[in-house]
Amino acid sequence: MNKNMKILVVDDFSTMRRIIKNLLRDLGFTNTAEADDGNTALPMLQSGDFDFLVTDWNMPGMTGIDLLKAVRADDRLKSLPVLMVTAEAKRDQIIAAAQAGVNGYVVKPFTAAALQEKIEKIFERIEANG
Amino acid sequence: MADNKDIDDKATELANEEALTGVLKERTKLLLEKLDEGDINAANSLIQDINSVRDETLYLEVGRLTRGLHNAIRDFHLDIGLDGKSKVKNEIEEISESTSRLNYVIELTEDAANTTMDMVEASLPVVDALTANVNELKADWEMFRQLKSEDPDVELMYKRVDKMMSGTMTDASTLHNSLNEILMAQGYQDLSGQVIKRVIALVSDVENSLVRLVKLASNVEAVAGLSAQAEAEAAEAAEANIDAEGPQMKDSKNDVVSGQDDVDALLSSLGF
Numbered sequence: 018m019n020k021n022m023k024i025l026v027v028d029d030f031s032t033m034r035r036i037i038k039n040l041l042r043d044l045g046f047t048n049t050a051e052a053d054d055g056n057t058a059l060p061m062l063q064s065g066d067f068d069f070l071v072t073d074w075n076m077p078g079m080t081g082i083d084l085l086k087a088v089r090a091d092d093r094l095k096s097l098p099v100l101m102v103t104a105e106a107k108r109d110q111i112i113a114a115a116q117a118g119v120n121g122y123v124v125k126p127f128t129a130a131a132l133q134e135k136i137e138k139i140f141e142r143i144e145a146n147g
Numbered sequence: 148m149a150d151n152k153d154i155d156d157k158a159t160e161l162a163n164e165e166a167l168t169g170v171l172k173e174r175t176k177l178l179l180e181k182l183d184e185g186d187i188n189a190a191n192s193l194i195q196d197i198n199s200v201r202d203e204t205l206y207l208e209v210g211r212l213t214r215g216l217h218n219a220i221r222d223f224h225l226d227i228g229l230d231g232k233s234k235v236k237n238e239i240e241e242i243s244e245s246t247s248r249l250n251y252v253i254e255l256t257e258d259a260a261n262t263t264m265d266m267v268e269a270s271l272p273v274v275d276a277l278t279a280n281v282n283e284l285k286a287d288w289e290m291f292r293q294l295k296s297e298d299p300d301v302e303l304m305y306k307r308v309d310k311m312m313s314g315t316m317t318d319a320s321t322l323h324n325s326l327n328e329i330l331m332a333q334g335y336q337d338l339s340g341q342v343i344k345r346v347i348a349l350v351s352d353v354e355n356s357l358v359r360l361v362k363l364a365s366n367v368e369a370v371a372g373l374s375a376q377a378e379a380e381a382a383e384a385a386e387a388n389i390d391a392e393g394p395q396m397k398d399s400k401n402d403v404v405s406g407q408d409d410v411d412a413l414l415s416s417l418g419f
Contacts (some may be wrong), residue, residue: 030337031262039268075341075391082391089286104338105391106404108413115417124410126334129327131407 018140020045022068026045027051027058027084028102029076033125035070038103040129044136055079062094072104074110082110084119088117091144098139112118165203172199213357245346253340260336267330274326278319281312288312 022048026032041049052058054076062070068135070088074081081101087121088094100121101114111122120142121135172195181189291306404410 028337030257030340032257032264032333033337034342035261036330036334039264040327043327061183079390086148104341106410108402110391111404111410112417115419120368121337122410124404124407125338126331127407129331133293 018137018144019068020044021048023045023066024049024069024071025052025058025061025065025067027070027072027076027081029053029073032033033073033102034105037132040132041071043129044133055084058084062088062097063091067097069139070097070099071102072099074101074105074114082114085114085119086116093132098143100135100139164204167200174200198398245350249343249347249350253343255334255337260333263333265329267326271323271326274319274322278316281315281319285312344404 024041024140026028026034026037026049028037028051028073031053034053038049038051039093041047044064045146050061055072056078058070058072059079060119061067070082070084072081073126079087081103085099090101098120100123101119102125104125105123106109115123123131126132174193174244178190178193178197181193288308292309296305404413
């Protein structure tokens with residue numbers, strides 16, 4: 018896994034962005050940027066060369082699920098790995114996220130170990146599928 | 148003042164009830180007469196009269212209750228003052244809306260979470276520097292330690308420094324992990340904030356609905372069309388897409404997964 022990969026962290030709560038950025042730094046990922054909802058994130062993704070997207074679901078403006086759908090619908094972004102880190106925990110929602118093409122799903126409150134495990138799993142799978 | 152209003156309301160209620168009973172008695176007598184005469188048409192229209200009198204009374208009652216509720220919520224906004232430290236109290240007094248109060252809670256918890264994270268972020272490099280320093284010294288120390296000494300005191304000192312170095316490494320790693328746990332724990336601010344934002348939305352929804360109800364109840368004709376409108380709105384709401392719902396309470400509905408393990412199980416059942 019490339020520790021220099023560029024990661025975009027999207028959450029409307031600055032507290033959570035800060036926590037995720039710190040955890041990522043602890044895992045060795047220091048190349049991170051932040052956005053507070055899908056509307057800010059999408060143009061950043063389209064113009065920047067991001068390798069990984071970590072997004073919340075429930076945000077004002079554009080939600081995480083809509084951001085995920087927009088990413089999958091964009092020819093240049095459609096293969097971007099997406100990890101959802103959210104408090105949304107209904108089965109229908111998780112299924113909807115899976116159908117929209119999410120690569121991993123972590124429910125809040127989560128542990129550092131859970132985040133690490135999901136990230137490793139996502140990239141193992143991508144490398145295995147080559 | 149509130150007591151007077153209550154008495155007024157009671158009086159209105161009684162007057163309404165008396166009026167209703169009077170009208171019902173009169174119409175019922177007439178109805179029996181018409182039935183005896185065999186005038187079915189007149190009897191039918193009397194039954195409709197009786198129904199509409201009852202409906203009107205119902206609408207008046209709903210209107211009265213709604214106004215009462217609306218006033219109660221408005222009074223709640225004005226009445227609630229918090230007994231606290233004077234500095235906080237001054238700030239609280241400026242906040243008259245319940246939604247602003249809840250926003251204030253979000254701000255306070257956000258500030259507290261940020262202060263905690265500032266401290267954690269300032270402490271982590273200190274711990275890491277400690278680990279790095281010990282590591283750096285350790286290599287030199289291993290070499291220095293090869294110089295055996297006859298003096299038992301020097302040997303004892305070697306052992307003490309060994310112990311101190313490995314102890315410091317373990318402690319620093321414990322400290323690093325604890326600091327990370329403290330950081331993770333600040334996630335409460337996001338979760339509680341999401342719940343509070345939902346309550347804020349609910350309070351203003353309830354208020355808006357009450358205002359609408361007051362307007363509608365003041366006009367019986369308008370209320371007669373209300374059921375159709377409400378049904379249309381309910382159908383529209385049911386059609387809505389998968390929406391975000393926010394953090395789930397411990398005792399919330401049973402279609403909610405119980406933790407990360409459930410999420411993983413569900414996703415793996417979907418081929419993930």
